[in-house]
Amino acid sequence: MNLPGxxxxxxxxxxxxxxxxxxxxHGVVELQAxxxxxxxxxxxQSTSTSQPYRTGYHFQPPKNWMNDPNGPMIYKGIYHLFYQxxxxxxxxxxxxxxxxxxxxxxxxxxxxxxxxxxxxxxxNGCWSGSATMLPGGKPAILYTGIDxxxxxxxxxxxxxxxxxxxxxxxxxxxxxxxxAPTATNHINASFFRDPTTxxxxxxxxxxxxxxxQTKDKGLAFLYRSKDFVYxxxxxxxxxxxxxxxxxxxxxxxxVSTNSRKxxxxxxxxxxxxxxxxxxxxxxxxxxxxxxxxxxxxxxFIPEEGSMNGVSALTYDYGKFYASKTFFDIAKNRxxxxxxxxxxxxxxxxxKKGWSGLQAIPRGLWLDKSxxxxxxxxxxxxxxxxxKKVNLSSKLLRGxxxxxxxxxxxxxxxxxEKAEVLDPNWTNPQLLCSQKGASVKGALGPFGLLVLAxxxxxxxxxxFFRIFKNKNKYAVLMCSDQNRSSLNNDNDxxxxxxxxxxxxxxxxxxxxxxIDHSIVESFGGGGKACITARVYPTLAIDDEAHLYAFNxxxxxxxVTSLSAWSMKTAQIN
Amino acid sequence: MASTILIFLLSLLIxxxxxxxxxxxxxxxxxxxxxxxxxxxxNSTSASxxxxxxxxxxxGVGTANATATSTYLSSQSLSSASNxxxxxxxxxxxxxxYSFAGDALQDSAQYLASENYDYVAVxxxxxxxxxxxxxxxxxxxxxxxxxxxxxxxDRGLKEICDVILGILEHIAW
Numbered sequence: 001m002n003l004p005g006x007x008x009x010x011x012x013x014x015x016x017x018x019x020x021x022x023x024x025x026h027g028v029v030e031l032q033a034x035x036x037x038x039x040x041x042x043x044x045q046s047t048s049t050s051q052p053y054r055t056g057y058h059f060q061p062p063k064n065w066m067n068d069p070n071g072p073m074i075y076k077g078i079y080h081l082f083y084q085x086x087x088x089x090x091x092x093x094x095x096x097x098x099x100x101x102x103x104x105x106x107x108x109x110x111x112x113x114x115x116x117x118x119x120x121x122x123x124n125g126c127w128s129g130s131a132t133m134l135p136g137g138k139p140a141i142l143y144t145g146i147d148x149x150x151x152x153x154x155x156x157x158x159x160x161x162x163x164x165x166x167x168x169x170x171x172x173x174x175x176x177x178x179x180a181p182t183a184t185n186h187i188n189a190s191f192f193r194d195p196t197t198x199x200x201x202x203x204x205x206x207x208x209x210x211x212x213q214t215k216d217k218g219l220a221f222l223y224r225s226k227d228f229v230y231x232x233x234x235x236x237x238x239x240x241x242x243x244x245x246x247x248x249x250x251x252x253x254x255v256s257t258n259s260r261k262x263x264x265x266x267x268x269x270x271x272x273x274x275x276x277x278x279x280x281x282x283x284x285x286x287x288x289x290x291x292x293x294x295x296x297x298x299x300f301i302p303e304e305g306s307m308n309g310v311s312a313l314t315y316d317y318g319k320f321y322a323s324k325t326f327f328d329i330a331k332n333r334x335x336x337x338x339x340x341x342x343x344x345x346x347x348x349x350x351k352k353g354w355s356g357l358q359a360i361p362r363g364l365w366l367d368k369s370x371x372x373x374x375x376x377x378x379x380x381x382x383x384x385x386x387k388k389v390n391l392s393s394k395l396l397r398g399x400x401x402x403x404x405x406x407x408x409x410x411x412x413x414x415x416e417k418a419e420v421l422d423p424n425w426t427n428p429q430l431l432c433s434q435k436g437a438s439v440k441g442a443l444g445p446f447g448l449l450v451l452a453x454x455x456x457x458x459x460x461x462x463f464f465r466i467f468k469n470k471n472k473y474a475v476l477m478c479s480d481q482n483r484s485s486l487n488n489d490n491d492x493x494x495x496x497x498x499x500x501x502x503x504x505x506x507x508x509x510x511x512x513x514i515d516h517s518i519v520e521s522f523g524g525g526g527k528a529c530i531t532a533r534v535y536p537t538l539a540i541d542d543e544a545h546l547y548a549f550n551x552x553x554x555x556x557x558v559t560s561l562s563a564w565s566m567k568t569a570q571i572n
Numbered sequence: 573m574a575s576t577i578l579i580f581l582l583s584l585l586i587x588x589x590x591x592x593x594x595x596x597x598x599x600x601x602x603x604x605x606x607x608x609x610x611x612x613x614x615n616s617t618s619a620s621x622x623x624x625x626x627x628x629x630x631x632g633v634g635t636a637n638a639t640a641t642s643t644y645l646s647s648q649s650l651s652s653a654s655n656x657x658x659x660x661x662x663x664x665x666x667x668x669x670y671s672f673a674g675d676a677l678q679d680s681a682q683y684l685a686s687e688n689y690d691y692v693a694v695x696x697x698x699x700x701x702x703x704x705x706x707x708x709x710x711x712x713x714x715x716x717x718x719x720x721x722x723x724x725x726d727r728g729l730k731e732i733c734d735v736i737l738g739i740l741e742h743i744a745w
Contacts, residue, residue: 186688215679217694235689235744242698297741310708423714 051352052540053517056403057384057569058340059108059358061098065090065349066356068249068322069337070097071131071141074330076165079105081337082114082141083358084128090349095125097143100571101166104380105335105361107570111168121145121155121176128249129154130324132198132206132228132265138162140228141170142195142208145177151189153177154210156229179210179223179231187212187221194249197326198228200266201295209238211247211278218244218278218307220252222298239276239289239300244307247278249286249322252300253334254293255373260365262327262334268295273366275373276300277315279322280307286315286323286338288373290366304371310426313372316359317429317497318479318530319343325364336364336375340518343481343491343533357518359531367527372500376526377513381405385564402544403515403566406448410508411557412466417442421467421474432478432496437461437551444476446550450514451484453538454545460484460534462512462521463549466503475499475508477523477530484534497528507559514546515566591621598626602738604731611735623743624684627692627736631681634699634732638674641725642667645706658713666706666722673702673729680736689744693737700733 060066065086073080078101085098097115100108115126122145129143138158145155155176160169179195181187191212198208206228209220219240223231238252254263254272263272277288290313291302305313315323316338323338338359342349349355362375385405419442425431437445437459447463449456461480466473477499481492501508501524513520520531539545546563550556595616599608611633612626649663680695703726710718 186686186691214691214694217698219690219694221690233690236693236740237690240694240697242701298745 053344053352053535054354055357055515055518055571057106057381057566057571058360058515058518059100059571060354060356061085061110062572063090063354064088065092065354066098066358067092067339067341068128069324069339069358070128070143072324072326072335072337073131073133073139074326074328075133075137075139075167077330078103078165079328080131080167081108081358083339085113087113090353090355091346095127097126099168104383105378106380106384108572109166109570110572111166114168114170115141115143115157115172117145119145119155119172119176121147121153122172123148124150127152128194128322130195130197131326132208134228139167142178142198144193144195144210147177147180149189151181152192153181154179154192154195154231173229175229178229179233185233188214191246192221196250196252197265198225199252199268201298202268207298209250209252211250212237213244213246216245217242218247218280220247220250220276220278224298234298236299238298239302241307243309244278244280244287245282246280247307248281249279249324251275251277251323251325252293253325253327255290255334255364255366257366257370260363261332262365264327264329268293273303273370274300276302277323277325278307280312283308283312284321285312285317286321287312288315289313290370290373314497315373315375316529316531318495318532320359320529320531323359333378334364335378336362338362338531340531340533343493344535345489348489348535357533359520360513362526362529369500372527374526375529376522377511377520381513384566384569386567387565389563389565402451402541403513404450404546404563405511405513405566406450406546406563407509407511407560408448408548408558408562409510409560410446410464411559412443412503412508412554413557414554415443415466415468415473415504417554418466418468418473419443421469428476428478428496428498429494430496431476432480433494435465435476436478436482436494437463437480437549438483439551441465441552443467443554443556444550444552445478446552446556447478447510447548448512449545449547449549450512450519451534451536451539452545452547453536453543456483458483458485458536458539459547460519460532460536461549462510462519462530464499464508464510464523465552473503475501475503475524477510477521477528479519479521479530479532481532481534484532484536486537487535490535491533495530495532497523497530499523499528501527513566516540591616594621595626598623598739598742599735601742602735604735607731608735608738611732623739624687627739627743628681628684630732630736630739631677631684631696634696634729634736635674635677635681637725637729637732638670638677638699638702641722641729642670642674644725645670645722659716662709662713662716665709669702669705669709670725670729673699676702689740692740696733696736696740700730703729 067084070082082097096113099111099114124146127144156173157170181189198206219237222234222238225231274293290304320338340357444465445463449459452459465476511522645667676695676699683691
């Protein structure tokens, strides 16, 4: 079907033209209407109004504060997710490792906290860390502990009982801390944290990196060990970068150059590149660099991307931080997990009694171009798809259609009228802020309005704009939260990304996972990802609608559109 | 007496060639052998024949280079046509960046003295990155051309930094 262009200027920014019903099986169909007419794709019903923002299928504990995902791993066919958790409140504090297990990364079984302060080396907190599979299939966790002097140190914990497939209890090395700031190594004790999954070199020595900074230069300290207990600091960092600030939650792993399959963290070889990632607090974004790893010199040679500036590559241009990958040996894939924090005020978090979500786990692989990584929600999430919305001329009212999974593809045939991209417009986030969903354009804005109230007083817009850029076309993807909620206390920052897709030769796809107060959007099959948190006051329960829209002057063809309601997952 | 002098001269000759042998071996480990060799030979004294000493010399070469470029760019900025304010601003920004590079290299010398090789690497890497900031400043204005003279200095500083990092690898793993 075809989304018509906007013919007449309307005064109100609410006047958007939306499209109608046509049966999908006919392929591309022209949509005429120049009268304001909207097609409601579906409305929703939800069962609980006292907690309208709790999710249906995104991981979160029953209450209280959660932040970084920790030590994700698979052991004896069971996935483990640990997470930074405050058992006592909805703000950060008293931090321990919460623990849940799953057989499908979507439905979770809770367990008691796995790691909590018991030694001097973690008496003031058990901060983030990672799991490494030692030879013989034995998991080991390295994590940052806060010692009695509030110094950041690195500790080791191993399962108490390997025959417990839920690995509920963990014991700590009496040698902790294994790595610590000292007078001789001059490491700043406030900037030494988040050990990664270790990797084994051909010399049979383990390597691990730990995030740090010195005078605004982010760096990753490199440590080596033969036995996983006695660690020696290498005389050079694995990598560093000027002006990037503290590197939190670093990650270092190989990716295949000729396959979407994951690669074990210790693989170094043909047909692989390495990825170095860090959570850069000063932005804040999770940035990554693609390059090669010289294991003999233990050096990382960057090729694409950086940790700050215009050339930075980012996992997700919205709310997505402290992310971490692991190699899923059961399905030969690399999985990315990330913390999605709240965009509401701390006061609201305390009132609602909880804070923090995990993103839906994403498969991660190197794009064919080799110039960026691609992410896509794991296929297991599709098991939750329930009622599929058909496009028919009837207004649809479904039961529990919120939350949702929507996929839409657009095709553009006429490019002559595209606006020219000003060479100064290098910051996509700023560009999306200035050209929000209600700003008319030529090719765009077109996309989806999600969590929209009936009169469009509230909506979250996820859309594209196409610009002419020299002899090519640039695609801008935006997630506009400006009108997401009547409650102005929320952080309603707009997010944006340039999507590396050629709209002349390819269709433009968009997928959004919508779940009460989170919208995870994937452009171009996962080449650009934007996650947003929204807190609608009207667009909740059976008042949450989903629309497709086109507020540009040029016609857009919709080549496919599928929308499903999502069943509730068991997350606690 | 003559034999003593002869032995003395001989030993001087041997140690001198041992020194230059070591310099050659060290420079072979770096990415720019000729640059390394010429810099170290013309600046070394007989007291400094270990990798740490050579690294220190190279850091000095880099510091001088960065500072000289910064001075050059400052004077270019002042002398450029008074109506070309954009170029003036960019040249001034570049002068600042190369000055920061010099500062980073000076910091790295201190870290080298205290054997904090991690931070030496971080500062030298930072110094090597500042020329990019200058280049980016030119790229921001499509009308401006990145002057070949500055491009040469850009490359020059980066090569010196590469040599320092190469020597560092010789010191420590």
